[in-house]
Amino acid sequence: MSNPSTTRPGPGPGRRPAPDRGRTLLGPALRLIHTGRTPTRSALTTALEVTRATAGAVAGELAALGLVTVDEHPIGTGRGRPSHRLGLAPDGPVVLAAQVHFDMLSVALAGLGGELGEAVYLPLPAATDPEPILATIAAAGAALVRAQRRRCLGAALALPNPVREPDGTAPAALHFGWPGGTPVVQLFADAIAAQDLGPRGRVPLPTAVANDANLAALAEHRHGAGRDARHLLLVTSGHRGVGGALVVDGRLHTGSAGLALEVGHLTVDPLGRPCPCGNRGCLNVETDPEALFSAAGRAVDPSRPLLDQARELARDPSARAAVDTVVDRLALGLAGLANILNPDRIVLSGLHQDLLAAAPTRLPELVARHSLWGRCDQVPVVAAEVCHAGLVGAAEFAWEPYLRDPQAVAG
Structure with a gap:
């Protein structure tokens, strides 16, 4: 102008x-x-x-x-x-939020204010190639849009792997073995475009895809434990692996190509467990649910969600030694990140939130002991507050164009 x-x-x-x-x-x-x-x-x-x-x-x-x-x-x-x-507005527009987990899929509609409707959970399709996964999500999301009376203005998807900017490709999808460079943004847009959204879905429906940890950090910064933090570091472990994200002055720090803050591949034990990335002893495999079960010498029940079992194990007094082992590794990783990033708050979610609850003194003290400035300028380590943070963050991503320009709602 x-x-x-x-x-x-x-x-x-x-x-x-x-x-x-x-x-x-x-x-x-x-x-x-x-x-x-x-x-x-x-x-x-x-x-x-x-x-x-x-x-x-x-x-x-x-x-x-x-x-x-x-x-x-x-x-x-x-x-x-x-x-x-x-x-x-209680009858105002909504967006479609979706998430791919290690062992399932989830979709929900979301209004402004971090308001998330009831989530629908789906099993992974038999074939875990990108097309069947995204088609399953798109079909379930379209059914939600058709079944409600509020206008749907956009859709966003949280993925458990990096998404390269600006081309929207997935350079590495370690959980599912997708080919490097999978054009996931375009595939998601195509899957949504193939659906009947009914009279209340904007056509074409704007779509977006981002890493799940980035989106969880966005949700915590706007609606949860990260509110008002200037430099917020989020570290999380879901059903498998470890993710992280940094929000600086309200904006996600994603690096030159959207691939920053892959904190899971920070080495905390050079002789530790092998990681899918090719290294050993990454935070990714030393502090996730499988690592906790391994440290405890317990077997996983394949009929139940892994994260649910790990959270129960973190609260089990008989597993205290295993919890301390994993907490010690997590503290080393957090201290290293604090040295590099100098956040003013660290938010832990997923299993890490339960590890903090199990060791509320030990974990922050070890982070302070191993970090350069820890003893004189200890970083608060707090538990996440947003339920379904990946979905809430996906909703934030879908709402972002309208938060920048509310008049686009009328377009």
């Missing part, structure tokens, strides 16, 4: 006219309401650093787009003027 201070009359040099200024504030305002930081119009006025009239106009336009609600009657807080409460 051209510079308004030189092309049109206005209130003063460098000042945008009020209508333009209001439009540029729609995205920041929706993001604030979406993350629960501005529950009232007064709070929105303060956060945006604008006049009450401008904040009212911005909230009104978001309401007209069907995204937020503005209480007709102002509420008193005991201090200052009463203000109008802001909320998210």
Whole structure:
């Protein structure tokens, strides 16, 4: 857009006219309401650093787009003027969130505010090539879209492997043996396009794919234990392996090609277990559910989800020695990451969250002992708070274009 201070009359040099200024504030305002930081119009006025009239106009336009609600009657807080409460439209649009796990698939619809509908869980298809997996997800997602009354504006998928930017390929899908360079973004878009979404699905439906740990970190930063952290490091172990992600000033750090923060392949025991990446003793195989069962000398029940069993084992007093062994390895990895990244908060999810609960003193103390600045500047190590963080993060990814430009909802 051209510079308004030189092309049109206005209130003063460098000042945008009020209508333009209001439009540029729609995205920041929706993001604030979406993350629960501005529950009232007064709070929105303060956060945006604008006049009450401008904040009212911005909230009104978001309401007209069907995204937020503005209480007709102002509420008193005991201090200052009463203000109008802001909320998210209960009948507003949704997005489709999906996730590929090591041993199953999940899909759900999600509104703004981290609101996740009931998730549908599906077994992996007999053939775990990308096409049948993505077709199964697309069919289940389309059924959810057709069965509800809210408009669906986009879809995003969380994958348990890296996704290269900007071409959207999977350079390595170690769990399923997909060929390197699988065009997963295009395949997912094609799978969704082949479905009947009914009258409430945007056609074509915008789609996106990202790494599951990256998306979980996004969910925790916006709606969970990572709120307000400037440099948030998330480390997680799900059904198999270890993932990690870094959020810096509200944005995911994904590196030059989307492949940054593969923390699972940090070596914590050079003589340890072999890793699918070709190395030995990676965090990926020394602190995941299989590593805990190996340390405990216990057998896995193949009829039950591996992560559920590992979480139970982490709480079993008779497995304390095994828990300590895995905690010690995890602490070494976290300390190394803290030395390199200097986060102001570390969030642990999946099995690592249960290991923290089992060793709430031992784990943070070992991280501090092994990190360069730990004894004088200990990094808080906290448990994740968002349930189904991969799905919630996928929803965040699908919502992102509309958080940047809410008017795109009407397109």
